[in-house]
Amino acid sequence: MIQENQSSRVAPAAFERMLWRHRGESGMLIPLLQAAQDSYGYVPASAIEQISGVTGIPTAEIYGVITFYKQFRLKPLGRHIIRLCKGTACHVVGAEMIGQVIADELKVAPDETTEDGLFTYMVVACLGCCSLAPAMMVDDQTYGRLTPQTIRKVIRQYRRDAEKTKGVAAAKA
């Protein structure tokens, strides 16, 4: 089963409250979609229907906006999101190879989620911490001056932590 990203979760109720509070206001579609994504980890079809129902914006138009912007996702994310920076500064110091190491380690291509639902791997244009290149973010934590060795270490650490929490949960049960 794929778990949703836990990092900045807002209860679905918050999205619904926002939807009703701002109905009729122009220019609220993108903030509403952002709230939906914060709540669910992605924009589910039910949220598109809800937004359309309340605001009267056709679902086709909402879908058009979702697919135009890279931030929005129509599929659930893994528990941790790995964002590899492929900005200019990172590119010239070897982000290409770093990306390959991540893909090898996770056995997924960019924009895919690992089978166990632990990681979603994304490539982004620039994280803006060019002096730490090559850089990546795992959720809200930034890792800089990466080497193939440090990447494997970081990813494996997240795996071990996940195993541990799983173990604790099992023990409690």
Next chain:
Amino acid sequence: MREVLVGLGSCGLAAGGLKVYQKFAELLGSGSDAVLKKTGCIGMCYAEVLVEVRDEKNGSTVYGNVSPDKVARIVESHVRNGQAVTEWIVDTNGSTSKQQRIVLRNCGVIDPDSLDEYLARDGYQGLEKALTRMTPEQVISTIADSGLRGRGGAGFPTGTKWRLAAGSKDSHKYVICNADEGDPGAFMDRSLLESDPHSILEGMAIAAYAIGADHGYIYVRAEYPEAVKRLKHAIAQATARGFLGSNILGWGFNLQINLKEGAGAFVCGEETALIASIEGKRGMPRVRPPFPVESGLWGHPTCINNVETLANIAWIILHGADAFKERGTEGSKGTKVFALAGKIKRGGLVEVPMGMALKEVIYDIGGGTLNGSPFKAVQMGGPSGGCIPASLGDTPVDYEQITATGAIMGSGGMVVMDETTCMVDVARFFLSFTQNESCGKCTFCRIGTKRMLEILERICSGKGKQEDIALLSELGEQIKSSSLCGLGQSAPNPVLTTLRYFLDEYTAHIVDKKCPAKACLPLVEFFIVAERCSGCGLCLASCAAGAISGEKKKPHRIDMSKCVKCAKCITVCNVGAIEKR
């Protein structure tokens, strides 16, 4: 009074600044040894985490590469006993003596979350002066007279833009701060927003007063969570204290500022696309005229300025146009902030007077390249800009002169490249970015960039043809002349400039099937340096093509006839024994 300041911009946070801050907090306790403060970007990102200690005896001391385990010694020796820990001090002379700080005047000096600290450094005095002693027309004249030009890249005179917006007859107008900093390799706006958010708000308020707007938006990338957080906080503070909101400073002037988070589309940095995005639509540019200053957000006159432009405003109003004009060249006044990155020794945020030679920025401020070799080229203006070769290192920082090289001033990304950077690969990199970010409205931008990218990929993989070079230039010129917005009009620049200055590298790829910088993998050969190889077998196990052979604990070999050039072996080798040729 002793003070300890920890740099907590995104770079500082990424390097572990928060742990350092917590360690200081723990060791200093509630005792009155020193005041512990957070600050924004100190600018010397290469040495993050940065900590500044201020006391009577030593003045200001900046420590670099501070980790939590270094904190105890700094506290004990410097804070408590006044003995600076000399070996950890960063030499700031080299990098700061040639800089002049107008835009970055408060960055790394004040706590961005403290309105009082901003006020203590002349904060909101520019706004007060404008409201109490100047008419909107006088404000516009001052800005026009200062010669300030848009810092977002195109360099349109700010005063002219304001005058056009002020002249539009409409009871409802908007000011927008464009903080959709999308160029890969640029982080000036992010650092500014994180380190000195009030200066942007003050600039917006003065702009709103000048053109007669009562509503403002800041359109900021959602990828900058720290900037969003600090801006929200600053807006709330300024509103509570009467610098924003209704009846500002009791002068009957109203301005409400809202924050809009972008959703990840590079093209939204373009004015009309940005407006469409705030309106909740797909961010696609439209035909101009009408320009936003006539008909912008929801059909009302809208004045859009870049973050760095706005950060200059309060300073100019307070110190006068003449003080600003003193710096710079004939056509480019004031200073420019650059984000120095790439193969540079001292990367970070720098602010230099216009007119400084590029090589001065790279060598005197940036300290030269990482490995000390001469720089090969510097990329300016991101995907819209171009690569300026070292032979043009004397080019001054000036809108017209940089445009003459084929690059653009751009928003301020400056990525330094040395001999290990392949210029064809750099062109391919930027084109893959613009091709991906093209909104698809104009045929030449949508399909033309795709075709150019295919040609470049062909060249990088050793399948280039002689006629490709002519085809690239022809396509490039056509895309430039047939696209609506700045994205398409400038997308071919990285290719056209590299063709102009580094044609020999293209030829090497196409004719000799060689990549001189050894960056294009299909054109290089891998080999194992026998003296360094420990015979651990990691590469052998990782090679899917079965191209590596050798006995345990003896040097291994790569059979190039089998190698598929995936470079997996390089990434697994722990002793760096595998090299390219």
